[in-house]
Amino acid sequence: MAKRILITGAAGFLGSHLCDRFIKEDFEVIAMDNLITGDKRNIEHLFKHKNFEFHHHDVTKFVHVAGELDYILHFASPASPIDYLKIPIQTLKVGSVGTLHCLGLAKEKNARILIASTSEVYGDPLVHPQSEDYYGNVNTIGPRGVYDEAKRFQESLTMAYHRFHGLETRIARIFNTYGPRMRLNDGRVIPAFIGQALRGEDLTVFGDGSQTRSFCYVDDQVEGIYRLLFSDYSDPVNIGNPDEITILDFAKEIIGLTGTQQKIVYKELPEDDPLQRQPDISRAKEILKWQPEISRSEGMKITYDYFRGLSHEELEKREHKDFFEHIRR
Ligand code: UDP
Numbered sequence: 505m506a507k508r509i510l511i512t513g514a515a516g517f518l519g520s521h522l523c524d525r526f527i528k529e530d531f532e533v534i535a536m537d538n539l540i541t542g543d544k545r546n547i548e549h550l551f552k553h554k555n556f557e558f559h560h561h562d563v564t565k566f567v568h569v570a571g572e573l574d575y576i577l578h579f580a581s582p583a584s585p586i587d588y589l590k591i592p593i594q595t596l597k598v599g600s601v602g603t604l605h606c607l608g609l610a611k612e613k614n615a616r617i618l619i620a621s622t623s624e625v626y627g628d629p630l631v632h633p634q635s636e637d638y639y640g641n642v643n644t645i646g647p648r649g650v651y652d653e654a655k656r657f658q659e660s661l662t663m664a665y666h667r668f669h670g671l672e673t674r675i676a677r678i679f680n681t682y683g684p685r686m687r688l689n690d691g692r693v694i695p696a697f698i699g700q701a702l703r704g705e706d707l708t709v710f711g712d713g714s715q716t717r718s719f720c721y722v723d724d725q726v727e728g729i730y731r732l733l734f735s736d737y738s739d740p741v742n743i744g745n746p747d748e749i750t751i752l753d754f755a756k757e758i759i760g761l762t763g764t765q766q767k768i769v770y771k772e773l774p775e776d777d778p779l780q781r782q783p784d785i786s787r788a789k790e791i792l793k794w795q796p797e798i799s800r801s802e803g804m805k806i807t808y809d810y811f812r813g814l815s816h817e818e819l820e821k822r823e824h825k826d827f828f829e830h831i832r833r
Pocket of ligand 1 (some may be wrong): 637
């Protein structure tokens with residue numbers, strides 16, 4: 505009998521790649537999404553698969569799945585700074601109430617659950633690189649606090665279910681991840697720069713571009729999550745690529761990759777934008793025997809080719825111009 509897995513946020517960027525992976529591994533996949541920031545096009549190719557079913561549902565409402573369940577991956581959440589500025593309360597709810605529902609379901613079904621946490625639990629880190637034992641530096645009331653604090657609460661709640669109910673739990677602290685199926689207008693730096701290059705616009709670097717990020721290609725991320733789920737380790741594990749770069753140097757790389765003739769323009773640095781971010785992945789290396797395999801230049805080429813290959817019409821659709829309309833309903 506195929507194992508059954510529920511994936512929340514299944515129509516999102518990471519969720520959809522996880523659906524692909526678990527279908528490939530012969531799991532029965534129950535995909536759940538309320539499609540606020542997710543896009544059904546990301547999983548459309550799976551609808552015909554006999555082991556795949558889609559539930560259009562908001563996990564902040566009571567979650568029920570009929571039958572047995574072996575695993576849950578809780579990946580539902582807006583995940584880009586401009587999204588969580590637009591929908592702050594939904595962001596708080598999906599990380600808190602949504603997680604509560606998923607943990608309750610896991611307990612009911614005696615399923616193992618992995619939750620998607622984030623490097624944002626480290627806030628604007630004062631320790632560099634960030635290892636799992638760093639407690640972080642988060643502004644609870646700042647604009648990003650809605651995401652960061654929801655994810656921090658999510659971790660606490662998950663550990664409480666683990667300790668109090670003996671639930672099998674896993675916590676992945678995900679660092680900036682990129683690849684095909686990101687939303688071109690979600691505001692994050694990689695789709696932003698690629699979109700600008702494709703449209704022939706200037707590249708917008710926020711601040712002086714000296715802030716750093718470390719970008720992980722999606723296939724590496726999925727492999728790390730997959731290994732974590734099947735490990736027996738319940739403390740948080742950083743999953744990311746330690747190859748750190750300043751945003752200004754990254755913009756220059758994009759100019760090289762895309763051959764755009766446009767220039768770099770500077771915009772104000774958003775409030776609480778972390779100045780540095782780099783995962784210490786010693787724990788993942790030791791426990792999961794995992795480390796990223798795909799270099800930024802390889803991963804960025806695949807990602808750029810993907811966006812370049814989409815038709816103009818498809819690009820328009822993927823811009824999610826109806827975003828606000830959708831969430832007001
Ligand atoms: N950024 C930028 N130009 C853009 C979008 C983002 O310079 O058009 C910067 C942003 O200020 C941040 C970094 O790129 O320092 C990564 O931002 P992103 O939104 O991708 O994710 P974050 O890591 O901040 O959650």
